[in-house]
Amino acid sequence: MRCDIVIHDNDLMVEVKDLNVSFGKKHIVHDVSFDVKKGEIIGMFGISGAGKTTIIRVLTCQIEKKNWEGRVYITGLNPENKKEHSKILSNIGYVPQLEELNLYYELSPFANVDIFASTYGKEKREARRIAERFFSILDIPEDTWNKRVKQMSGGEKKRLSMAIGLIHNPGVLFLDEPTTGVDASKRYQILSYLKKLNQKLQTTMFIITHDLEAALICDKAAILRKGRMLDFDSPKTLIRSLPSEGNIARITIENLNEKIIESIKKFQPIKKLLRVGNDVIEIMMNDFDSNLPKLIQSIIDKQANITGMSRDLASFRRYFQIRVQEEEEKELDLYSNENIAIGVSE
Amino acid sequence: MLWTDKFNLFIALVVPPLIVALLGILGNLSSDVEVSPIKCVLVSYDSDTFINENNFTESKLDDFQLPYINAVNDSDLLNLIRFYNASKEIYAMEMAREQLIQKQIEIIITIPVDFSELIDWGYPGLIDCIVDSSDPTQIQTSLNAVFDSIKIFINDNNLTPEFELTGFEEFSIPGNYNAKFNNSIVMALSFMVIGVGMVLTILVIVQEKPIARLLLTPVKRSEILSAKYITYTLVLVIQNISLVATALSFNLYIAGSVFDLFLALFILGFSGLSLGIFISSNSKTKTEANQLFFAVFLVLVLLSGTFIPISAMPIYLQAIAYILPLSHGDPLIRGIITKGKSIFGFDFYVLLIVSIILIILSFILFKRRKYEV
Numbered sequence: 147m148r149c150d151i152v153i154h155d156n157d158l159m160v161e162v163k164d165l166n167v168s169f170g171k172k173h174i175v176h177d178v179s180f181d182v183k184k185g186e187i188i189g190m191f192g193i194s195g196a197g198k199t200t201i202i203r204v205l206t207c208q209i210e211k212k213n214w215e216g217r218v219y220i221t222g223l224n225p226e227n228k229k230e231h232s233k234i235l236s237n238i239g240y241v242p243q244l245e246e247l248n249l250y251y252e253l254s255p256f257a258n259v260d261i262f263a264s265t266y267g268k269e270k271r272e273a274r275r276i277a278e279r280f281f282s283i284l285d286i287p288e289d290t291w292n293k294r295v296k297q298m299s300g301g302e303k304k305r306l307s308m309a310i311g312l313i314h315n316p317g318v319l320f321l322d323e324p325t326t327g328v329d330a331s332k333r334y335q336i337l338s339y340l341k342k343l344n345q346k347l348q349t350t351m352f353i354i355t356h357d358l359e360a361a362l363i364c365d366k367a368a369i370l371r372k373g374r375m376l377d378f379d380s381p382k383t384l385i386r387s388l389p390s391e392g393n394i395a396r397i398t399i400e401n402l403n404e405k406i407i408e409s410i411k412k413f414q415p416i417k418k419l420l421r422v423g424n425d426v427i428e429i430m431m432n433d434f435d436s437n438l439p440k441l442i443q444s445i446i447d448k449q450a451n452i453t454g455m456s457r458d459l460a461s462f463r464r465y466f467q468i469r470v471q472e473e474e475e476k477e478l479d480l481y482s483n484e485n486i487a488i489g490v491s492e
Numbered sequence: 493m494l495w496t497d498k499f500n501l502f503i504a505l506v507v508p509p510l511i512v513a514l515l516g517i518l519g520n521l522s523s524d525v526e527v528s529p530i531k532c533v534l535v536s537y538d539s540d541t542f543i544n545e546n547n548f549t550e551s552k553l554d555d556f557q558l559p560y561i562n563a564v565n566d567s568d569l570l571n572l573i574r575f576y577n578a579s580k581e582i583y584a585m586e587m588a589r590e591q592l593i594q595k596q597i598e599i600i601i602t603i604p605v606d607f608s609e610l611i612d613w614g615y616p617g618l619i620d621c622i623v624d625s626s627d628p629t630q631i632q633t634s635l636n637a638v639f640d641s642i643k644i645f646i647n648d649n650n651l652t653p654e655f656e657l658t659g660f661e662e663f664s665i666p667g668n669y670n671a672k673f674n675n676s677i678v679m680a681l682s683f684m685v686i687g688v689g690m691v692l693t694i695l696v697i698v699q700e701k702p703i704a705r706l707l708l709t710p711v712k713r714s715e716i717l718s719a720k721y722i723t724y725t726l727v728l729v730i731q732n733i734s735l736v737a738t739a740l741s742f743n744l745y746i747a748g749s750v751f752d753l754f755l756a757l758f759i760l761g762f763s764g765l766s767l768g769i770f771i772s773s774n775s776k777t778k779t780e781a782n783q784l785f786f787a788v789f790l791v792l793v794l795l796s797g798t799f800i801p802i803s804a805m806p807i808y809l810q811a812i813a814y815i816l817p818l819s820h821g822d823p824l825i826r827g828i829i830t831k832g833k834s835i836f837g838f839d840f841y842v843l844l845i846v847s848i849i850l851i852i853l854s855f856i857l858f859k860r861r862k863y864e865v
Contacts, residue, residue, distance in 0.1 A: 206708055208864075232710040240708045242865045248705050265709035322865070 157183050158219075159318050159350040160205065165216035167200050167209065167373075174200050175214075175373045182366070184317075185348040187340070189360050189381075191466060192370035198354045200373075202320055205352075206238060207231045221317045236266060239316035239349075243323040245303040248310055251296040255286065255306050258295060259313055266314035273313060280309035283346060284339055301332050305339060312343065318350045325357045337363045361462035369466060371473055381462045388460055388468065389417035390434035395441065398425050398454035406450050413444045418468065425453070428464070514794055517809065528804045529571035530637045531597040533588045534564060537578045538607040556608040556649070560619075563645035564601065569637035573597055589622075592662060593831050595823060598624045599634045600662075601641075616654035617642070625661035626830035628675060635659055663830045669745035677739060678829055679798065682821025685735070685757050687789065689728065689764025690771070694785045696720050697772035697858065704863040717769070717858050721851070724765050732757040747832035755835050756824045759843045763817035766850035773857035792818040817846055 160182035167175035175197045182188055190198040203209045204218060207225045221237040223230045242248050249258050256274060263273030281291060284305040290298050298306065304324070311319055324340065325333040341363040344351055353360050361367050361381040369377045369384075377384055385392040399406060402425045410427070411419055415437040418430040431437050438457070445452060460468075538557045564572050573596065576584035588600045602620040611617050619642060623634045635657070642655050665671040697703070697720075706716060736754050740746075746753055771788065775781035795805070795813040802813045813819045820839035827833035 208708075235708060235710045238708075240705065240865065242705055244701075247701050247865055250702060262706075262709065265706060265711040267710075 159184050159186075159221055160352075161217065161219040162201070162205075163217040165201065165204065165214065165218060167197070167204060167214045169213055173373065175204075178216075178370075178373075178375045180368060180375065180378045182318075182350055182352075184350055185344065186365040187344055187351045187353065187363055189364035189367045190352060190354045190370065191356075191358060191361070191367055193356070193470075195372070196370035197373040198368075198370055199322070201370075202322070202352060202354055205318075206240060206320060207234055236314065237317045239311040239314065239319040241307050241311035241319065241321045241324065243326055245307045248307045249295050249303060252294060254292045254294060255281070255298075255309075256291055258306070258310060262310050263313050268314060276313060276315070277309060280312060280343075281306075283342060284309055301328070301335070304328065304336060308339065308343070312347065312349065315347070316349065318352065320352045320354070322354050323356065324353060325355065325360060333357065333359060358461075358463040358466050367462065369469055371470060376469055376473060381465070384469075385460050385462060385465050388465060389430040390432065392460045392465075393430065393434045394458050394460050394464070395429045395431075395434075395438055396422075396454075396456045396458055397427055397429065397442075397445065397452060399427065399445070400425065400451040400453050402427065402450075406448065409448050410445055410450075413441055416441070420464075420467075428460075430460070514791065517806070528801060529567075529569055530599060530634050531571045531573050532564070532599045532601055532637075533574045533576060533591060533597050534561060534572060534601045534603065535576045535578050535584045535588050536603040536607075537605045538603045539579050539605070556611050556617075557603060559649050560603060560607075560641070560645050563648060564641045566644050566648075567637065567641040569640045589662075592622065592624055593827070593833055594837070595624070595827070598630060599638065601638055611651060614652070616656050617645075617651070618656050618658070620658045620660065622660045622662045625664040626826050628664075628671070631659075631661065663747070665745050665830070669743060673742060674745050674829065677744060678826050679822065681735070681757065681825050682760055682796075682818060683793070685732070685761040686764035686767075686792065686818050686821060688731065689761040690768040690785060690789060692727065693720075693724055693765050693768030694771050694775075694781045695778060696724070696769060697861070698775045698778055698781045699772075704865045707863055708865060713859050714855060717773075717855055720769065721765075724769075725762065728758060728761045728765060732761060744829070746829050748828035748834070752828045752833075752835040753825070756828055756840070759835075759840060759847070760817065760821045760824070763843050763847045763850070766847045766854065767817065770850045770854045770857070773854045773861060792816050795819060796822065798822060814842070815846060817843055 158181055160180075162181070163179045165175055165178040166173070178197070178201060190201070192198050200209070204214050204225065205220050211226050211228075218225055220234055223234045223237070225231065225234055240248075250261065253261075256277065259273050259277040260270055263270065263277075268276075278291075281288075286302055286305055286309070290302060295303060295306065308321070308324070311321070321340070325336050328336060337360060340351065340353070343349065344363075353364065364381060366379060367377070367381045367384060368375055379387075402421070407419065407421065407427065410416070410429075413431075415431040415433060416429055417432060418428075420428045422428050429441065431441065442452070442455070536557050538555075561572070561575055564570050573591070574588075576588060578584040581587070585600075585602075588597070591597045592600060600622040602622070604618050604620060607618060619638065621635070621638050623631050625631050638657060638659075642657065645651070646655065665674045697717075703716060707713065732754055735757060736750060740750070767788065768785070771784045772781055775784060791812075793799075795802075795809060795816055796818040797813060802810055802819060805813060820842050824835070824837075824839040824843070827837070827839070828835060
């Protein structure tokens, strides 16, 4: 008889070890493992079909145990056990992508608070007191508190939805695409509100998103691709893991073309060259500081006209792009090797 | 694109022809309705004993009781359910009246005392009848059917055509009440209460998007659905109180108890409400729920027995009609308002059972319903 002894770190809010999710013959999530500490903001990044939502659905007790394997604990409770579901759901909050899934538009913000607070057994008066605090933190105008939600602006609805997700003071808050459908200026505003809430309430947050800018507020970023977790670390560490520790040379060249790019690539220390615009390339290389002047000289020697140059640290967006590209290349290599092997055996 | 919404496509393509077919079947049946025999019982007070002023002697005259029973049996317009000999069964009339209250029959034909003797002596024959006048449109049809039996009786026995038929209306609206209002309200109430109950609830599940989010709270699905039932039941109670109060303020005659009428409206409305929630739990989109409501309500109305008597329908349609709530609405309300019947009868229990079955099915469907946030 096997006996698993599980020792929980009190600071750990989420533990996931070797998580695999399948629906019939379709294997959606492969061997995903990660731990999340109290108060951390985790960004789950990946293109559609990466498995982000599936992992969150396991953590929020939405997928039956028969469809997943592995060791999963959330706020110290195991979603494998159906009896624990009620406790887990009491300890977590959820802010869906669409506000219409989280709000009754015909009712006032306070009436919405009353409904959702009652589902957690919270008293109306206490819930309203908490709501008032959140409304103030999130700058929801006081004159809208008793009006119908449908009269509120898109941004106000989004912030109200966040407040509703936090109304029962959950240990972990899941936010599904919090910045999707929001214009660029408001995106940063929403991210800063989330950071503000995180700092004030010490709530662990999971942000499931396509928006790579969200990494700005994340303590850790999980990059997923085709159900596998490629990375799970702080965005800063991930960027530093790039060649030249994430340092990039951004060079603007007049009439840039493939021929010029190919000739620049011949400069030996270059580890990565990316074309990021019509006339702009970004370069990462070994011994960045010592090799940068040599690189410039080599480009000038090739009669290319440099019109602009800057030195910068790679963004998370760039890291994500490089990492996913690498995986795609690996996959292509594997595929072509397999094809060669088949050809040989035939 | 069409295949993305198969169920709506099914409803759009299959349900309308089915309804037309149903109308066709019912239309064919309507011609038979005119000859559908009227259920009756015969209560005879006739005896073979002639009462003489001077002495009591057994009559040696002819007995016309049996020939009249044969005439009733021979009439295509009457269906003799039972014959009571009142001289032997002292509660014959009470039993017959109970059958009339329960709508098992539509008319009681009475053969009076000395019926045979009077005919033997050449006096005009006498027949009395008690007609169920809770449905005024049926009174003349019932009387015509009795006339038919008298005609057959006269012909078969070569009698003089002098006959007197006296009709007594049972369950008619007293003169100081508005009979027109009473009759129209009785018909409208059941349609209105079931229809409103359904309309109120057909979108409660399918339209409410935050339900998906509520399922990520400790609240159970059964609690969400129970809350819906409780809320809409309260609305129903208020609706029924206002309905009864308005009807009474317009001087509605109620032979039975007002509380029974309220309960009848409640159980009818509740069955409509349960049917609405069942449709909503079973629908994926608002369009689907609306289309299902239209189809179901049309079938409810067509098979309610209002347009074609259920007894005149083929047996398979009768089986469907008897499990549909609206078929029990009219008899239940008419029974309480015009006959003073108690609510606790066959119709009430059918409505109760149908509602319970619909609630159970709705809970099962709602539990299996897929939600994703």
